[in-house]
Amino acid sequence: MxxxxxxxxxxxxxxxxxxxxxxxxxxxxxxxxxxxxxxxxxxxxxxxxxxxxxxxxxxxxxxxxxxxxxxxxxxxxxxxxxxxxxxxxxxxxxxxxxxxxxxxxxxxxxxxxxxxxxxxxxSADGPPTDTLRVSPRTRFESLxxxxxxxxxPNAIEPFLAEPMIVDEIAFATAPRIVAAQEGRVLLSRGDRAYARGEYVGGEVRGVRLSDAKGDPQAFRVFRNAKPLKDPTTQQILGYEAQYVGKAELARGESTAQIPDKNGELKTEIVPATIDIVSTKEEMRVGDRLMAEPPREFLSYVPHAPASTISGQIVSVYGNAVAIAAENQVVAINRGRKDGLERGHVMAIIKDGERLLDKTDSARPQIKLPNERNGLLMVFRTFENLSYALVLQVTDGVKVGDRFVNPN
Known part of the structure; x- marks a missing residue:
């Protein structure tokens, strides 16, 4: 059958x-x-x-x-x-x-x-027992x-299109939106704004926004890079930036010689001109620009790591989300330097509960055994962190839960 x-x-x-x-x-x-x-x-x-x-x-x-x-x-x-x-x-x-x-x-x-x-x-011995009637038909389809x-795609496509984890120094010195037309506070698709990338605090620290051939012309816009800390050591492993949209460079940064009230020429900064081409939410002054990375063609072949890898869940993606369920994304405290790669499948371990043994008159503290709670798969790696999708889960997954090799 x-x-x-x-x-x-x-x-x-x-x-x-x-x-x-x-x-x-x-x-x-x-x-x-x-x-x-x-x-x-x-x-x-x-x-x-x-x-x-x-x-x-x-x-x-x-x-x-x-x-x-x-x-x-x-x-x-x-x-x-x-x-x-x-x-x-x-x-x-x-x-x-x-x-x-x-x-x-x-x-x-x-x-x-x-x-x-x-x-x-x-092939089986004897004639077939079922009769199949076939009629001519045509079907065209792109394999x-x-x-x-x-x-x-719905679960991870935003994480493929948006580089969520950024370096602290790179984010602090990234070009930023400094003004909008007509004093607007919020920017949406189709608006024009102005950005600077060369000077930070009067010092040349960032990268100048240039419209010269070969320089980046397309940018992604971020804000509020929050630190992701190791649950055990509290070491900052990276910064997760909030993606808000995309912008294109219309004119690069420059300077202009402007006469002051005494008629003397004074050099003034002319910020770059950018056009907002898409928004996930409205942009505002202070948001940072990072060059659009080259498009990657990624394959995911789920497999167990060849070496022993273990770690902890650092965060559950999403505002005010504390517990991850199936098909939700988590950040983990292992990355490329630890040998993690796209497609690695890991087992989620739930820490055994600690409680008093009420059957013992001495009421000693006991810890129940750790239990396997599900599977996650790494789909994007950074130096110290990775994003993983929860594939299977028995109970909710929270920050601090451990993961180990699946076998």
Whole structure:
């Protein structure tokens, strides 16, 4: 019997997610690491033990629009991040695991205590028992746009388009909006404003806003960079800036010789002219400008870290949000220098409660064991911090909760 399942809202395993030229998402042909390829090749030859299959793994599955490979892998395997094994079970038919499309049929074959996943059903003896009526039809579709995305676009796209974590010195010396036309207090899309980037406190510290060829012309606007501290050491690991919109440079900074009341020429600063092209919320004087970074094409291949990594959750993204649930973003106190990379899956650990043992007359203090509380996946890394999406959670996730390798 062929089983067709409905939509999944979880995270995919091996498709690509990237930000296209129009801001949308499209699949790309991303490379596979040597280790992942070796694992897949080995499993392609031997299959996986039946003990590694999920308890209710179906005999067959039809990929549908809206499915994700994370959910499909979790459907067949006990550990969804072990995607190379799922891929290896079907290596001949799925040569590029980044490109998985709705309409593909997956069949699970079990023999001699092992399992193999294929996209073609094994031939059976005897004539087929079902009759399929086929009529001519035409369908046109761009495969690059139809492949399954890696992460839920609604959950992480703002974090891909907006560099949330900034360096303290870079933010303090970044160009800033100094004035608006007609004394306006708030700025929105279509407004013109003026900014300076060369002088801070009378000293040349920042970068001058220049309209010369090769200099940045597009900027993102931020405010209120708040410090993110390590929950244990209280060390400041970085600053999370509030993204408010985008601006384009119309004219660069300059100086002008203006005669004073005595007729003597005096050098005065002429700030740069900027046009507000988009706003997440209204801008105001004092907001900072940071050059638009080059567009990146990112792939997310969920996998466990090769080395031991552990740490703590630093913050839950969102104003006045204290507890993170499934599909929410958290910042963690490990980054590139600690070996974290995009796609690393980590297990969330809930600290065991501390309480009095009322069954003991001495009423000693006891601590319950730590318990695994779910999974998160890193999707953006910085030097000392990373952003991660909560994939699965049993209980709420809060600042200070720990994470460790999933296996």
């Amino acid at each position: 062929h089983i067709i399942f409905g939509r999944f809202s979880q995270i995919s395993i091996a498709a690509a997610l990237c930000l296209g030229a129009s801001g949308g998402l499209q699949a790309q042909n991303f490379p596979i690491s040597a280790g992942q390829k070796a694992t897949a090749t080995q499993v392609a030859q031997t299959g996986v033990p039946l003990s590694d299959l999920a308890p209710n793994a179906p005999d067959s599955y039809s990929v549908r629009r809206g499915d994700t490979l994370w959910a499909i892998s979790g459907l067949f395997l006990k550990s969804p991040w072990r995607w190379p094994e799922l891929w290896g079970m079907n290596l001949q038919d799925i040569r590029n695991p980044h490109l998985i499309y709705p309409g593909q049929q997956l069949y699970l074959e079990k023999a001699n205590g092992r399992a193999i996943l294929r996209t073609r059903q094994a 690059a746009d139809a492949s399954i995305p890696t992460l839920s």
